[in-house]
Each structure stands twice: as structure tokens, then as C-alpha cells.
Amino acid sequence: MDLFLKYVSQPYLVTGIVYTLLITVLGLAGGTVMGTVLAGMQLSRFRALALLARAYAIIFRGTPLILQMIFCYNALPMIGIKLTAIEAAGLALALNEAPFIAEIIRANIIGVDRGQVAAGQALGMTPAAIMLRVVAPQAIRSMVPALGNEAVSALKNSSLASVVSVQELTLRSTQLASATFDFFSIFFASGLMYLVLTGAIAVIQIVIEVLLDLDGPSPQARLARLLPWKRLPVELPAGPSAAAPEAVTTTTEATSPAPLQPASARAARAPDRRRRAATLANNGLALEINDLGKSYNGRPVLKALNLDVRLGEVVALLGPSGSGKSTLLRCINRLEFWESGTIRVTGRAIDRDETGRALSPRGIAHARAAVGVGMVFQNFNLFGHLTARENVAGPLRWVQGLSRLDADQRAMELLTRVGLAHRADALPRHMSGGQQQRVAIARALAPNPAILLLDEPTSALDPELVSEVLEVIRRLAVEDGLTMLISTHQISFARDVADWAIFLADGAIVEEGPAEEILTRPQNPRTAQFLQIVAEEEAAG
Numbered sequence: 125m126d127l128f129l130k131y132v133s134q135p136y137l138v139t140g141i142v143y144t145l146l147i148t149v150l151g152l153a154g155g156t157v158m159g160t161v162l163a164g165m166q167l168s169r170f171r172a173l174a175l176l177a178r179a180y181a182i183i184f185r186g187t188p189l190i191l192q193m194i195f196c197y198n199a200l201p202m203i204g205i206k207l208t209a210i211e212a213a214g215l216a217l218a219l220n221e222a223p224f225i226a227e228i229i230r231a232n233i234i235g236v237d238r239g240q241v242a243a244g245q246a247l248g249m250t251p252a253a254i255m256l257r258v259v260a261p262q263a264i265r266s267m268v269p270a271l272g273n274e275a276v277s278a279l280k281n282s283s284l285a286s287v288v289s290v291q292e293l294t295l296r297s298t299q300l301a302s303a304t305f306d307f308f309s310i311f312f313a314s315g316l317m318y319l320v321l322t323g324a325i326a327v328i329q330i331v332i333e334v335l336l337d338l339d340g341p342s343p344q345a346r347l348a349r350l351l352p353w354k355r356l357p358v359e360l361p362a363g364p365s366a367a368a369p370e371a372v373t374t375t376t377e378a379t380s381p382a383p384l385q386p387a388s389a390r391a392a393r394a395p396d397r398r399r400r401a402a403t404l405a406n407n408g409l410a411l412e413i414n415d416l417g418k419s420y421n422g423r424p425v426l427k428a429l430n431l432d433v434r435l436g437e438v439v440a441l442l443g444p445s446g447s448g449k450s451t452l453l454r455c456i457n458r459l460e461f462w463e464s465g466t467i468r469v470t471g472r473a474i475d476r477d478e479t480g481r482a483l484s485p486r487g488i489a490h491a492r493a494a495v496g497v498g499m500v501f502q503n504f505n506l507f508g509h510l511t512a513r514e515n516v517a518g519p520l521r522w523v524q525g526l527s528r529l530d531a532d533q534r535a536m537e538l539l540t541r542v543g544l545a546h547r548a549d550a551l552p553r554h555m556s557g558g559q560q561q562r563v564a565i566a567r568a569l570a571p572n573p574a575i576l577l578l579d580e581p582t583s584a585l586d587p588e589l590v591s592e593v594l595e596v597i598r599r600l601a602v603e604d605g606l607t608m609l610i611s612t613h614q615i616s617f618a619r620d621v622a623d624w625a626i627f628l629a630d631g632a633i634v635e636e637g638p639a640e641e642i643l644t645r646p647q648n649p650r651t652a653q654f655l656q657i658v659a660e661e662e663a664a665g
Contacts, residue, residue, distance in 0.1 A: 137296055137297065137310075137313065137314065137317065139291070139296070140291060140292050140294075140296035140297070141317055141321070143210065143285075143290060143291055143292040144279070144282050144283070144292045144294075144321070145321070146210060146214070147210060147213045147214050147217060147282040147285050147290065147292060148217070148275075148278050148279045148282045150210075150211075150213075150214025150215075150217065150218065151213075151214055151216075151217025151218045151220075151221055151278050151281075151282065152217075152218075152221060152274075152275055152278050153218070154214065154215065154217075154218025154219075154221075154222070155217070155218045155219075155220070155221025155222045155224075155225050155278070156221075156225055158218060158219070158222035158225075158226075159221065159222045159223070159224070159225030159226040159228075159229060160225075160226070160229060162177045162180060162181070162222055162223060162226035163177075163225075163226040163227075163229040163230040163233065165177035166178065166226065166230050167230060167233065167234075177226070180222075180223060181223035181226065181227070184219055184220055184222065184223050185223050185224070189216065189217070189220045189281055189284050190284045190287050192216040192219060192220055193212065193213055193216040193217075193284060193285060193287055193288050194287060194288065195216070196212040196213075196215050196216040196219075196288075197209060197212035197213075197216075197288040198288075200212070209285070209288045209289050209290045210285075210290055212288055213282070213284075213285035213288055213290050213292075217278060217281060217282060217285075220281070221274065221278055224274055225271070225274060228267050228270045228271060228274065229263070229267060231267075232263040232264075232266045232267040232270075233259055233260075233263045235263070235266060236258075236259045236262050236263055237505075237508075239501060239503055239505040240258055240259075240262075240505055240506075240507055240508070241254055241258065241259065242454075242459055242501070242505060243258075243499075243501065243505035243506070243507070244257070244258045244507075244519075245457075245459055245489065245492070246457050246459060246492070246497070246498070246499040246501075246568075247492075247493075247519040247523060247567070247568075247571075248489055248490070248492040248493030248494075248519075248523045248571070249489060249519065249522060249523055250485075250486045250489040250490070251485050251486060251489070252486075253489075253522050253523070257518065257522055258507055261509045262508060262509050264336070265336045265338075265509070268329060268332050268333050268336065269329065269333070271329075272325060272326065272328075272329030272332075275325050275329075276322045276325050276326075279318070279321055279322060279325065280318070280322075286298075294314065297310050297311055297313075297314040338509060338551055339551075397638075397640065400623065401623065401638065403436075404434050404435075404436060404437050404623060405434070407434040407435040407436055407437070408434065408435050409432055409433070409434055409435070409470075409471070410433050410434060410435045410436075410437070410469065410470060410574060410575050410607045411431065411432065411433040411456065411467075411468070411469055411575060411607075411609070412431075412432055412466075412467070412468040412471075413429060413430060413431040413432070413456070413465065413466075413467050414430055414465055414466050414467075415428045415429070415430060415464060415465040415466070416428070416429040416430070416431075416452075416455065416462055416464070416465035416466075416467065417429075417462060417463050417464035417465050418448075418451055418455060418460065418461075418462040418463060418631075419463060424631055425448050425451050425631050426448050426451060426452060426455070426462070426631045426632075427630070427631045427632045428464075428465070428632075429448075429452065429465070429631070429632065429633060430633075431626070431633070433575070433607065433609065433624075434607075435574075435607055436605045436606075436607055437607055437608075437623050437624060438601045438606075438607075438608045438610065438621055438622045438623050438624070439608065439609045439610070439622060439623070439624045439625070439626060440610050440612060440618035440621075440622035440624070440625045440626070440639055441453075441609060441610065441611040441612070441626050441628060442612070442613075442615075442618070442625060442626065442627045442628070442651075442654065442655075443627055443628035443629055443634075443654070444629065444654060447628040447629050447630065447631065448628050448630075448631040448632075449579070449580075449611040449628055450502075450579050450580070450611060451631075452628070453499070453577045453578075453579050453609060453611060454579075455467060456469070456497065456575075456577060456609070457474070457492065457497045457499050457577060458474040458475050458488050458491075458492065459499075461475075469495045469496075469497055469574065469575060470495060470496070470574050470575075472491070472494075472495050473491075474488060474491045474492055474495055474497070475488060475491075493523050493524070493571070495574065496571060496572065496573040496574040496575070497573055497574065497575055497577065498568035498569060498571070498573035498575070498576040498577065499568060499576075499577045499578075499579070500561070500564050500565050500568050500576070500577070500578045500579065500581050501564065501579055502579050502580040502581060502583045502584050503584050504552070504557070504560040504561055504563075504564045504584070505564065506552040506560055506563055506564055506567070507552075508551070508552055508553065509551075510551075510552075511548065511549050511550060511551055512539060512544060512547055512548050512549070512550055512551075512552070512555070512559075512563045513532065513535045513536065513539065513548040513549060514535075515552070515563055515564075515567050516531075516534070516535035516538055516539065516563065516566050516567045516570050517531035517532050517534065517535035517570075518531075519567065519570065519571070520534060520535070520570050520571065523571070524571055534570055535548070535566070535570065536548060538566035538567075538569055538570055539563070539566055541566070542562040542563070542565060542566050542596050543562065543592075543596075544559055544562055544563060544566070547559060547563075556589060557584060557585045557586060557589050558585055558589030558590075558592045558593055561581055561582070561584075561585065561589075561593045562592065562593060562596055565581075565593075565596055565597070565600075569600070569606075574607065575607040575608070575609070576600070576606055576607065576608045576609075577608075577609050578597065578608060578609070578610045578611065578612070579611050580611050580612060580613070581593055581597065581610070581612070582594060582612070582614060583613070590614070594614060594617050597610070597617075597621070598617070598620065598621050601621045602621070610622070613658055613661075614662075615643055615655060615658050615659060615662065616662070618639060618643060619639060619640060619643045619644070622639035623638070623639060624636065624637070624638060624639055625637065625638070625639040625642035625643055627642065627646075627648065627650070627651040627654065629650055629654075634648050634650055634651060635647060635648040635650075635651045643655065
């Protein structure tokens with residue numbers, strides 16, 4: 125045992141540990157930088173860059189690291205690049221680690237829900253802002269275990285640096301064992317040193333995972349758990365209830381505001397239908413669509429579609445699945461590209477500048493923000509790593525440039541309006557579907573959009589949660605006079621709220637007109653059949 129402890133503390137071996145760590149750090153640092161670049165190349169819109177990154181990965185993943193170290197140490201000097209043994213080993217390890225790290229980064233970026241990217245685009249965020257604010261924070265959380273595993277692998281692979289005479293731990297252990305012939309004790313001590321190093325990496329990985337865990341307690345709560353004497357005493361209210369601790373125990377539900385009360389929209393709007401129609405007729409155009417054509421893989425989805433929506437008008441888009449409703453809404457916000465026709469929002473095209481030249485993705489993002497087109501998705505698409513308040517306030521800071529104080533104030537105003545001020549600090553996955561959709565509506569309203577697009581806002585909700593979302597939308601239409609296009613199967617809701625109804629089928633407008641007339645007295649047989657089927661489904665539900 126004494127001999128073993130002597131080898132563990134042997135300065136000769138400890139120096140080998142220093143070289144091992146130096147090579148590992150050089151390899152991981154360089155591999156991370158190069159891997160990030162390679163991942164970006166593979167995710168790039170430019171096919172040539174993606175092919176180049178793929179070729180690099182095939183070469184460096186397909187050849188042994190030991191050969192790469194020999195190449196860096198012996199071949200590079202032939203072209204004028206002279207490196208020390210440690211520099212050559214670190215470079216070779218970095219070149220070898222880069223494609224593996226690139227695949228980890230790329231896989232986790234691809235793994236982020238694409239709907240969240242679409243939500244960022246709809247809010248006017250640039251591609252760089254979406255990557256930095258939405259995708260990267262979520263991808264990093266999921267890639268930590270794989271990167272930790274790769275760090276351990278790099279540490280062990282550093283032992284191959286002995287092939288270029290780097291005096292790292294394995295080589296020094298071999299030399300010492302050859303001199304003393306005490307192979308067991310020396311290599312056992314060497315193995316223990318490697319175990320300590322890899323254990324330290326494991327501890328660092330665990331700490332990072334805990335720090336990035338959104339569901340874990342806050343730093344203040346962790347500190348209070350470690351320092352129980354620092355906890356503040358709970359002050360009970362005076363009076364008879366003071367003796368009963370359970371009387372002051374509250375839950376989220378107990379402190380939440382009362383549910384939204386019906387606004388009696390039909391009663392409020394029905395007498396004013398004619399007057400409202402006359403008023404809307406004098407308003408300017410919020411949306412102009414001319415001869416819009418869109419296809420997927422050669423199959424037409426939208427066929428020479430024409431539509432005008434006036435400021436303050438609420439339009440209900442009806443039609444069976446696959447009729448083109450969602451595609452139309454996504455085209456309006458330029459989340460989809462189209463082959464023919466034009467779309468103008470408040471007189472401006474989102475996809476082109478004043479000269480008619482196509483805009484870059486960054487230019488389209490700025491145009492979306494300037495024009496003001498809010499969108500609510502059927503699957504909510506809230507940013508999963510942000511609380512309800514941050515989901516609303518974040519885009520206001522990143523796109524509109526508001527200060528944190530002003531953005532938070534605006535977020536709380538909107539969350540209060542949709543009845544969710546008490547859930548401001550909740551993550552989306554801790555909220556019901558109805559609550560998530562109400563947060564999504566608040567987020568879409570935050571920048572005061574000129575027009576609000578709602579794509580089947582209740583289709584992903586349980587029946588008992590539909591009414592709370594519809595009530596929020598109804599209030600926006602009745603009380604605010606917001607311009608809206610709503611894709612929905614809720615016929616009674618559309619009859620109450622919409623000014624104009626459009627029935628789409630096979631990518632074309634089959635019938636359109638005042639909502640009350642279309643929904644109660646349709647003229648087209650396909651419209652009548654669709655409304656009858658939906659009415660029967662509503663009655664059965």
C-alpha cells in the first residue's frame with residue numbers, strides 16, 4: 125500500500141497528468157469551436173457548405189486518431205507548419221473530436237420542436253435571434269450528457285499522444301514501470317488517476333445539468349435548503365385562524381382569479397350587424413391577396429385565391445382538413461413561400477422591398493415586425509424554456525427593443541387580461557392546454573399587431589378547455605375591434621364573432637359572404653354539407 129501511495133503522489137506521474145489535461149483541454153476547446161462551425165455548415169442553406177462538412181466528418185471519423193497525430197507531427201512540417209509534440213497532439217485531438225461534437229450539436233438543434241422556430245419567425249425574430257434565444261438554450265440543455273461523454277472519451281484518447289513522444293500519463297507510467305518492473309502498482313495508480321479525472325468530469329456534468337434544470341428549485345431555494353437557519357419564519361395572520369396553520373395554506377388554484385365570464389357576444393353584436401358592416405365598408409384594407417398560388421410537390425394547395433380584409437374585420441375561415449386554411453394563414457405571415465400572386469398587409473409586402481426585390485430571411489423578419497402580423501398556432505408553440513411572462517416579454521425586448529421593465533409590465537398587463545397573471549412564472553409544460561393557448565394569444569397581441577391570425581386555436585384542446593380560449597378571442601373581437609382571420613370548426617363561435625365567412629375547399633374559395641348568412645343559409649351544396657357535418661359533431665360532443 126505504501127508503495128502504491130508513493131506512485132500516486134509521484135511527481136513524475138503528476139507531471140504526466142498535467143500534460144494529459146493540457147492535451148485534453150486543447151483538443152476539446154478546438155474540437156468545440158470546429159464542431160460548432162461544422163454543425164453550422166451542415167445546417168446551412170448552402171448545399172456546398174453542407175457537403176464540405178460531411179466530407180470532413182467522413183475523413184476524420186473514418187481514420188484512427190493515432191494516424192492523425194502522426195500526420196500532424198510529421199507531415200505538417202513538410203509544408204512549413206512546425207508544431208511541438210503537445211501542439212500536434214492537441215491539434216490532432218481537436219480535428220478528431222470536431223465531427224463528433226458537430227453531430228451532437230446538430231442532432232440536438234434538429235431535435236428542438238420546429239413549431240417554436242415558426243413561432244419565433246411569426247414574432248419577427250431574425251434567424252440569428254431565433255437560434256440564440258430559442259433554439260440554442262433548449263439544445264444545450266439536452267446536449268450536456270453527450271458532451272460530457274465526449275469529454276471523457278477525449279481524456280482517454282489523449283493517451284495516444286505518446287506516439288509522438290508527448291510525456292503524458294500513460295507514457296510516463298510505461299517508462300516508470302519499465303525502470304522499476306513494478307507494473308501492477310504503477311498502472312493501478314495510473315488507472316486511479318484517470319478515474320479521478322473522469323470522475324471530476326462527471327461531477328462537472330452533473331453540476332451543469334442541475335444548474336440548467338428548469339424544473340429544479342431556484343438558487344435561493346437551494347441555498348435555503350443548505351442553510352435552514354436562514355429561512356424566514358412564516359408570519360401567521362392574527363385572529364382566530366392564527367392557531368390553524370392549514371387555514372393560511374393556499375394553492376395556485378385558490379389564489380387564481382375567477383374564470384372569465386361570458387361577454388354575451390351575440391347579444392352585443394347582433395343588433396349592430398348592419399351598422400357594423402357599413403362602418404367596415406369605409407375602413408381601409410388590412411390585407412390584400414391577389415391570385416395567390418401555392419403547391420406542394422406539384423400538387424396545388426391554393427389556386428389563384430383572392431381575398432380582401434378590412435381594418436377591424438373578423439373573418440372566419442371554414443373548410444375541411446386539407447382545404448388550405450392553415451397554408452393560407454402561413455403564407456400571409458410568410459412562413460410559407462408561394463409560386464404566384466401577391467400578399468400585402470396594410471399596403472406592404474412582407475417578402476419583397478419597395479423595388480420588388482426578394483428579401484433575405486433577416487429582411488423578412490424585419491418586415492414582419494414592421495408590418496405587425498400576429499399569429500396563434502393550434503399547437504401553442506410557446507418557448508418551452510421560458511415562463512409565461514418571459515414568453516410574452518422576451519420577444520418585446522428582442523424584436524421591438526423595449527426595456528426589461530417595460531416589456532415585463534406589458535406582459536403582466538396582457539396576462540392579467542387573459543386571466544393568467546397568477547401563472548406568470550409557470551413554464552408551459554406546467555400549464556394546461558387552455559392556459560398555454562391563452563399565453564400564446566397574449567404573446568401574439570404584445571406588439572400591437574395590425575392583424576391577428578389564428579390557426580385552429582382550439583383544435584389541440586380538450587373539450588372542457590375550449591370555452592376559455594374562445595372567450596378570450598371573443599372579447600378581443602367584441603371589445604377591441606381587432607382585425608382577425610380565424611381558421612376554426614367552431615361554427616357557433618364563428619356566427620357570434622365573425623363579420624365575414626369564407627368556405628375553402630381544394631385550395632379555392634367556394635363560397636363567401638356575411639358570416640350570419642353563410643353559416644345559417646349557405647347557397648353552395650358543399651358549404652351546406654360541411655356545416656351540417658360540423659353541427660352534428662358539435663351536438664355529439
